[in-house]
Structures are given as C-alpha cells and as structure tokens.
Amino acid sequence: MLDSDVAVLDDPVGESLRGRHGHLARRLGRAAGYLPQVATFSAVSADPDPAEWADLARLLGRGEPADLFSHPATPPADWKPVFSLDGFQMIAPAGGLPGRPEAGPDAEVVELGAGDVPEMLDLAARTRPGPFWPRTRELGTYLGIRENGVLVAMAGERLRPPGWTEISAVCTAPEARGRGHAGRLVRALAARITARSERPFLHVAAANTGALALYERLGFVIRKPVTFRGFRTP
Secondary structure (H helix, E strand, O other), rough: OOOOHHHHOOHHHHHHHHHHHOHHHHOOOOEEEOOOOOOOOOEEOOOOOOOHHHHHHHHHHHEEEEEEOOOOOOOOOEEEEEEEEEEEEEOOOOOOOOOOOOOEEEOOOOOOOOOHHHHHHHHHHHHHOOOOOHHHHHHOOOHHHHHEEEEEEEEEOOOOOOEEEEEEEEEEOOHHOOOOOOHHHHOOOOOHHHHHHOOOOOOOEOOOOHHHHHHHHHHHEEEEEEEEEEEOOO
C-alpha cells in the first residue's frame, strides 16, 4: 500500500482538476472547474484575489452555479449564496477497510456504463445523494445493484486527488432500503480503490446520521469537519 499524503484532501477539487481529472477540466487563469454536465465543483487558489474571482465568473458564465465544495474562501459580495451544509470528511484506514466480504466478489454488484445513465439520473433524482449530472459517471467507476432488472442502489468514484479516490453518490431507492445495499457497494468500491494502492475517502452531511453510522461501522474515521458551500455567479 502506497503512503498517501493526507494534506491533498484539504483541496480535493483543485487537486483532482490539476491531476487525474485534468481531461475533464476547464480553466481561466488560476480558476478552474469541471466541464458542464460532469460536475459543478470549482477551484480557486488558497487566497484568491478579485481578479481570480472575476476569472472564475467568466469561466462559469453569468448566473451559473459555483459549487466551492469545502473551500474556505469567501467570494465577492455580488456572488449569491445558494447553500451551506455542514459535514465531515472521512478516510479509510491505510490498509483498507477491516474485515472481508463474506464470499469474495459480490455477484449482484455490477459496473454501470453509459447505457445506464438514464436510470442513474432517475435514482439520484429520487434519493438526492448529492450533485449528479449526465456526465458525472465519467469521474470514475460506478457500481449498482438491480432487483428484478431495476436499478435500486448505486455508488461511485468522484474526486481523485493524488493517492486517494472519493466514494460518492451512495444511494438506495426507498423501496429497497434496509437490505445492506449501500454497505455492499461501498465495500466493493473500497476494495477496488485499495487494490490499486490508493485510499478511499468520502464526505457525509452532518445531519445524515444514518450514513455517518454506516461509514463508521465499515471502518471509516472522521478526518475533519467541513462546510460545503455553493454560490451563483454575478
């Protein structure tokens, strides 16, 4: 298992856009963001000046969403606040999640592809696990579970700072909850991430106590509290 620099998790969006998600990035000056329909996350430097905020506004366009994720910098006064959500950043142990799957690879866990996007969008719309767009699946591998041919649960890889991969979009349809699908998917993803000598991490809303308890049972530990913030450009 390779050693992972935990400090890169302080700016997971910027680190991802500068590295493994460079092919999904758009840039202007020091400002950066994901391509439309991939993600609304934006990145600026640690202490952005007015010119950098202006570059980000031009990059995104007028009246467009600017999701600063957990970046602490405050935009100029003419940027409209849209949301602020307290949460936690959690990391897996360096050696991977404790325990082992009961019987090796889970046969019911399938990899989702481009043809599954309509169902993935529908499931995300019903369960609201966080931002999910038509091209979000291009960020990494997404896994799902079907019941009677219908996609009822999914989870996938999102931000990818050096040495780490974020597990995100963990969701289960209301009619399929209580069957352990979320845990199975997170474990399957974590195993894949660990196998390529990276460490899994994730983010969870502080108010989502059920998800927080699940991740702690799986072996994730809280690294730090974070505040997710979104704005709209002038």
